[in-house]
């Protein structure tokens with residue numbers, strides 16, 4: 230169920246008639262900055278600010294100008310995990326080359342227990358993705374015996390391709406940590422624009438650890454899913470015309486994301 234304050238009266242009337250409230254269409258949109266193929270090609274110049282990004286959603290993931298670490302957006306706060314593993318909140322002026330956000334209004338929640346790998350987690354989640362042709366925003370709050378995360382270092386120009394930049398990624402093995410997985414599932418047909426399948430980032434409850442998730446074990450958690458059928462994309466303007474934004478880069482993407 231979606232609602233926001235401005236819809237109070239309308240909502241009251243509808244609920245009184247015993248019907249469920251309508252989704253607020255302005256909230257139920259997956260917003261995206263740039264394309265995954267642009268990022269793969271080394272397009273790391275920010276195209277909008279974190280302040281502008283959080284006007285489009287309160288949960289999500291991405292990276293920062295110059296590929297300066299991993300982004301987690303949670304409860305409308307933007308967190309940056311830098312390559313040394315430190316987590317900080319950022320200035321609203323910090324620029325963003327690639328990100329996805331949405332306003333999180335979960336339609337389904339369920340418990341999950343005793344998950345031994347990211348593969349197993351994805352298989353369990355997969356059973357709940359009823360419509361394979363829409364996006365899902367995912368939030369999992371839980372207790373994790375282990376989470377393997379990575380972050381990337383800020384790059385300097387001329388920017389290398391993403392596959393080369395991540396060769397120097399930092400990997401952190403967290404153990405016995407409470408926290409939140411945040412991310413998305415995208416349909417197969419999204420390739421060239423985004424990562425088909427799952428893409429998850431992690432933020433610890435203490436807000437001191439996190440990153441792009443490479444593997445995890447989950448003792449127990451609460452999963453919330455928000456299926457989203459609308460999609461808005463902001464393409465880069467400067468320099469984007471010189472890139473080849475098409476093509477299937479799934480092998481390169483696998484090397485970079487998994």
Ligand SMILES: [Zn+2]
Nearest residue numbers: 428429430441
């Ligand atoms: Zn990521």
